[in-house]
Amino acid sequence: MQAVSPTVSLPQDPAVDATIDADRLDASLAVVGALVDECRVELAPEGLRVRAVDPASVAAVSLDLPADAFEAYSAAGETVGVDAARFAEVVGLADPGDSVRLVLDAERRRLHVLVGELAYTLGLIDPEAIRAPLDPAEMEYDCPASLTIEGRDVSRLVDAADMVSNHVRLGTEPEPAAFYVEASGDTDDVALSFAGDDLAALSPADAESLFSLDYLRELARPIPADASVAVELGTEQPVTLSFEVGGAGEATFLLSPRRTVA
Amino acid sequence: MQAVSPTVSLPQDPAVDATIDADRLDASLAVVGALVDECRVELAPEGLRVRAVDPASVAAVSLDLPADAFEAYSAAGETVGVDAARFAEVVGLADPGDSVRLVLDAERRRLHVLVGELAYTLGLIDPEAIRAPLDPAEMEYDCPASLTIEGRDVSRLVDAADMVSNHVRLGTEPEPAAFYVEASGDTDDVALSFAGDDLAALSPADAESLFSLDYLRELARPIPADASVAVELGTEQPVTLSFEVGGAGEATFLLSPRRTVA
Amino acid sequence: MQAVSPTVSLPQDPAVDATIDADRLDASLAVVGALVDECRVELAPEGLRVRAVDPASVAAVSLDLPADAFEAYSAAGETVGVDAARFAEVVGLADPGDSVRLVLDAERRRLHVLVGELAYTLGLIDPEAIRAPLDPAEMEYDCPASLTIEGRDVSRLVDAADMVSNHVRLGTEPEPAAFYVEASGDTDDVALSFAGDDLAALSPADAESLFSLDYLRELARPIPADASVAVELGTEQPVTLSFEVGGAGEATFLLSPRRTVA
Incomplete structure (x- = not known):
């Protein structure tokens, strides 16, 4: 991990600060991206969790990356809305073996994605604006x-x-x-x-x-x-x-x- | 070779039953596919034989795969019409080292192409509807x-x-x-x-x-x-x-x- | 180097006769081709030299291949106009490890590009018809x-x-x-x-x-x-x-x- 550029201001004491192998995150995001463009990502203390349904309600995806899949993981329990394709594209800039650090600036609604000397600031989407996952009760x-x-x-x-x-x-x-x-x-x-x-x-x-x-x-x-x-x-x-x-x-x-x- | 699915009914005592290395068949079909979409395939006792001419009669192809190019070969002497591109695409589903088994259902005009657990049933074309190859007498x-x-x-x-x-x-x-x-x-x-x-x-x-x-x-x-x-x-x-x-x-x-x- | 075909007549005592590793020339032409389609190539006694500016005058490129970058090099000091993309395409026909020989027929305005048994005759462009490079005085x-x-x-x-x-x-x-x-x-x-x-x-x-x-x-x-x-x-x-x-x-x-x- 490089020292972060002075041109990026990370929040102090961020709600989420997590580091993970880039290939692992890339493979996980590809699963979500197969079905939806935008999704809600839950960053719970136990790990990262995505539940999403495609626009036509024909297919659904669930993804769980437990906290111990990360090299470092600290999250209080935030839900953010992200452009899954864009997020995957940023992670794809990493070289094999690189780590990716995710730092949430909840106040300014931004997710900092840090890979080596690169700091990408991903604008977040209001999670309420994203189609709700299927109610499990309907999925029996x-x-x-x-x-x-x-x-x-x-x-x-x-x-x-x-x-x-x-x-x-x-x-x-x-x-x-x-x-x-x-x-x-x-x-x-x-x-x-x-x-x-x-x-x-x-x-x-x-x-x-x-x-x-x-x-x-x-x-x-x-x-x-x-x-x-x-x-x-x-x-x-x-x-x-x-x-x-x-x-x-x-x-x-x-x-x-x-x-x-x- | 997998046991064939109960969902495919192979003819008893078929007119043609031949097994060949998938790569060998693939390379052979590519030669024919360079020139024509549909062709007549002769399945003679001596082996598989294709003679074809392109729609503009500018170029011709001949292909001979002798019986001993096959792992097993039994044919009474049928001529069938096939979509060469489609046939090649099916054979292309095989993994390197796989064998392909061809079983002709002459009565129902179908060629069964069997690769591992896959059974593809190729609808045949009336060979009379396919342009006749050049008469060798004209090719002097x-x-x-x-x-x-x-x-x-x-x-x-x-x-x-x-x-x-x-x-x-x-x-x-x-x-x-x-x-x-x-x-x-x-x-x-x-x-x-x-x-x-x-x-x-x-x-x-x-x-x-x-x-x-x-x-x-x-x-x-x-x-x-x-x-x-x-x-x-x-x-x-x-x-x-x-x-x-x-x-x-x-x-x-x-x-x-x-x-x-x- | 193959004996050259009797179908190509090379000039006697050409103004330029140079032989170079194909990959080296290919990499050099790619640099010029990134910016311009046509360019002036100077073949001075010290080596090959290109100065070019893009049509919008936003970017410029300079390339110097000194005489000792060539396996053999003889040039009196000619400037020719070439289609850089086409030149690169011809050199790209070479196999790795091949050498390329360049023979200038100044009188007939042709550059012979010889690779193995291949002789490509590249028609030259009037260098005066090619946009002049930036005056270095303007580039301070x-x-x-x-x-x-x-x-x-x-x-x-x-x-x-x-x-x-x-x-x-x-x-x-x-x-x-x-x-x-x-x-x-x-x-x-x-x-x-x-x-x-x-x-x-x-x-x-x-x-x-x-x-x-x-x-x-x-x-x-x-x-x-x-x-x-x-x-x-x-x-x-x-x-x-x-x-x-x-x-x-x-x-x-x-x-x-x-x-x-x-």
Whole structure:
């Protein structure tokens, strides 16, 4: 960490002062940026927390970076509104191995992002102006099937299904136990089938739902190729994809099903 | 090879059932895709065979993948029509080292392309609806000169000539023995000259023809940089470029000359 | 070096005949190409020399490649006009480790660029038709501050400032001694501060000027990441950036300040 420039005045005794590995923060922000432009970031004593829903209310993301994922972390419990894409772009200026220090100037509504000799002052957005996350009470669903798949296979199933259609059917069946993926186009069809041996875990049920590939493509992008992705599925229910980011954070995507055409 | 999903029903006793290294098939399809979108693929007992001509009848391609280029090969002698670009895209979903299995459902006019846990069902095109390849009787030509050049030099001569013109003159001369390339622009000219020592083989003659760079650029693209390309040239005659693909297939491009402006 | 094709007729006893490592020439031409399309190249007995100014007279470049930067160099003192982008493109056809031979046909106004078996004949431009470089007498300025920074930090400061604004403030201050960079946007600000320890050299003064990022971005592009860049700064004065290119040439950019808005 460089001494900070005299041209930047940091607040004394700031509400938040946290330092984290740049790559870890970058990977975490990419998860949020897959879904929303602006988001509320909670900086609680236990760590950083984001809950966000996309403008069409089709998908939601939750991200938790616990305090011990940081090299140093001090936060009283502030909620700020940030431009997630811009925040990620600033963190992306760091070299591999660099640390990023975040200092909140609550009074002047600014987040100082300090990387080496660089001090970026990010203007904050009124959190009240940002769409509220889904009420968890509205997000109840019944997903009897679960499985664990590698991140690279999530990308692969999206790429394959994308060749023939705009939506994809995800399902499990108990006998023989398998996780399957199907997409149908005008002339061509795609099917993938993962047996129990192909997966780190598989707890199947009679479960099948249809999803938008436009969404699933965006959600797959920030999932690391070597991540273990825990998937929960039901019938005409949302799918959830949970995985670790940056070796320390926990991320979950939830994607609502499309209505199946009879 | 994964067990195939119950969601895909393969024909019993299929007319074609062949397994091949994905990279080998990919390199072969790229040769055909350089020239045409749709093509007829013959699946004869001796191997896979493609003959195709571009819509303007300026260039032709032939590709032979013998049965022993496959890990397993069984074919009775079917001819199918395929979308070459789409077929290549499916094969491109394979990881390096993967095998691709091709199973023809002749009755339902579908080719099943199986890669790991993925089953892609490719709708076939009526081969009668695809432009017939050139009749070999019409393709007689007189090419007294021959030479062997590296694939990377084919790319290089195209790149250089492309900087000044839309067409390029290819020729050989016996004394001193050389293969030469010339292109002329409004202000700039390009010339390349390869003596016998620069080439794996050179059997020169008084031979010179003019070719379209738009075509030659497309044909050069799938030629591997380290391939030995056998070239045959005449005077106002087509040029042929023959090379090995994927370590087992034989490909030949034929490109008609442009009429030389007097 | 290949024997040259009989299809290219080189002048006997040419005014210029010079051979140089292709990468070295490529890096040098990139410096000129950052600012101008066409330029005058002086081929003096001491070496190759370019002085050029951009069409808006906001920035200037000087490039010196001394005779001993060449593998062979013979020049009587010609000035030619060349299309810098095209010249760079031809040199870019060379493989790493190749040499490029330049042979001037003064009478026919052509520069032969010979790379391996390739002979490219570059049509020359009348040097009188190319905008004259700035008269050095008009380029007097007062830059009391100087410092040395790595090429990668020049790119980094441009990237960071570019996120918030179209212009950037560069300055030094004596107490505490620092080189600083500032850019202000509607919501966000960027500041970088380099103390003496962060720089290879720092001789500060009260100096600050404002520059266009559109220009600075172009100038930063050809500066090698590991180059030591000598910077001179004043107050409402041009900035100069001097660095070595291709391990042998000396390049300097000069960029005029923007008028500071009061």
